[in-house]
Amino acid sequence: MPWWQGLSFSLMSTVAYCILFNVPIRTLFAGGMVGMTGWVVFQVMTVNGASLTLATFGAATTVSLLSQFLSIFLRVPSTNFSVSGIIPLVPGSKAYKAMLAFVNGENLDGVTLVTLTAFAAGAIAAGLILGISIFSVWKGIVTRYAAKRAKAT
Template sequence: MSLIINIVCVYAATIGFGLLINLPRRALNVAGLVSLSGWLVYYVVDVHLSSYLFADILGTFTVGILSIFASRFKKMPVIIFNIPALVPLVPGGQAYQVMKCLATGNSALAKSNLVQVIFIAGGIATGFLFAEFLNQLYNRFKYYVIQKKH
């Protein structure tokens, strides 16, 4: 039951953030589905492998690939789908814990949480990097095949 509640909340948070940043109405549902897919990959990897870093990389990679497909399908820029889909993957809770620990004087725990935030941010960047690399590789291969035919 908690998984269903999480799924609804992830979708609603993405749609809400999309409305907040004025996404076009025709992109909201697809952005929500891209976000939900990325979060589900994150959740499955995190639960089964207990690796938040690898889960973040794969979740963001999924968001990146699906955003590319969504942008081609809707004929809209990729960033329209990337930005709201990242909402569930951003380490906001850990960043809050860093600030709270610094304010209360617990610097050891603050350092630990800060390292976690940095790794998660790096994982998000890495996931997008891999997705874009795969997209560029596909485009070059497609161009090469078309040139070979002519």
């Protein structure tokens, strides 16, 4: 698939899920950009030799951090962006192929694919949590510094 097709499909699928989740219209494009950015990070990491699990983790962390920043900038909950932004990262085809392998009696292939799917799902969850944690620590540091600065003056 050419790179521009991947960009457009990730943007369209993320915007479609934003619409499905009743995200405010003014934030649709930003939500689409979050999903597209996550897909770009995933593709860049896999092209540069990262494993699928590590690339998914990095992309999910990026989606989470962008969601946190956009939630402050656009004054909407961060879940508006993070839930729909991870859609391009979800390993749906691997899960389908795993179930198909079990149905066809190829149990070893099925277990392998289920394991890869579980690793990808775990990487998505861990990446989202890491992004929220990084943002919370950053916000605490900024708040503490602002309080110290206000006391000094």
